[in-house]
Amino acid sequence: MKILTFDIEDWWIYEHYQIGSKLNWLPRLDNYLARILDLLDIREIKATFFVLGEVAKNNPEVVKRIDARGHHIGCHSYSHTFWRNAKPDEVVKDTKIALDVIENCIGRKVNAYRAPAFSITEQNKWILSILAENGIEYDCSIFPATRSYGGFPTYSTKEPAIIEIDGYQIKEFPMAPVTILGHEIVYSGGGYFRLFPYWKIKSLVEKSDYVMTYFHIKDFDKHQKRFYSSFESESALLRYVKNYCGLSGNFGKFSKFIFEFDFISLEQANALIDWRQLPIIRL
Numbered sequence: 001m002k003i004l005t006f007d008i009e010d011w012w013i014y015e016h017y018q019i020g021s022k023l024n025w026l027p028r029l030d031n032y033l034a035r036i037l038d039l040l041d042i043r044e045i046k047a048t049f050f051v052l053g054e055v056a057k058n059n060p061e062v063v064k065r066i067d068a069r070g071h072h073i074g075c076h077s078y079s080h081t082f083w084r085n086a087k088p089d090e091v092v093k094d095t096k097i098a099l100d101v102i103e104n105c106i107g108r109k110v111n112a113y114r115a116p117a118f119s120i121t122e123q124n125k126w127i128l129s130i131l132a133e134n135g136i137e138y139d140c141s142i143f144p145a146t147r148s149y150g151g152f153p154t155y156s157t158k159e160p161a162i163i164e165i166d167g168y169q170i171k172e173f174p175m176a177p178v179t180i181l182g183h184e185i186v187y188s189g190g191g192y193f194r195l196f197p198y199w200k201i202k203s204l205v206e207k208s209d210y211v212m213t214y215f216h217i218k219d220f221d222k223h224q225k226r227f228y229s230s231f232e233s234e235s236a237l238l239r240y241v242k243n244y245c246g247l248s249g250n251f252g253k254f255s256k257f258i259f260e261f262d263f264i265s266l267e268q269a270n271a272l273i274d275w276r277q278l279p280i281i282r283l
């Protein structure tokens, strides 16, 4: 199965990096969102959109528009804090506010979550029980490999499974990294989707039984302002390449991807899976 997901957070990111105000960015980003929604309608594809609580609060019309087109709305936290060093109180507070705002916006219970930057790790896996306690049924936060802002390399599967933790159960849909030249990477979204040639992405998808994608609107915005301080260090240069290379043709590449493969939302995936056949992972 191929699951299509988006993280809707860009209105926050631009002010964070001091490269423009949310008000200036809204019309153009909104334009890309409209194109994505139209494309999905043409293909009759439903996706899961993980929205930031802050977007639901400040730009509720954006979330309502996605919801009105029949897509599944999940939560991407309220504040986009990376949870690596978080304390339980902070996560509880952020999660409750985010769910409250998003649920008020769409008038429905939210049942899916993705942590900012996939930042649920071996050290803070207790976050999963906070999510379950707050009514989250599906989580998409685990990146089962090493990663700069998180990563859970000891997590034992790259496919959906039921996690049992502190007496709670939660259905986990992890990212599915592949090993290329000795590195575990995720090609199905973000920087690597832009950088890899389409034929490579296509062949990787064709070989996979389970594909979890993650796109952002800024992945397509070729005229966005670019944030960089200097290229003095190798890591700064690498970050710039990962953030901005391949932007100009990316919406075309994405459209081809959407036309060539059948995608489903997390809710549709959940209905297709016979969970009794899948392993229970006790954390």
Ligand SMILES: [Zn+2]
Pocket (backbone or CB within 6 Å): 007, 009, 076, 080, 116, 117
């Ligand atoms: Zn994010």
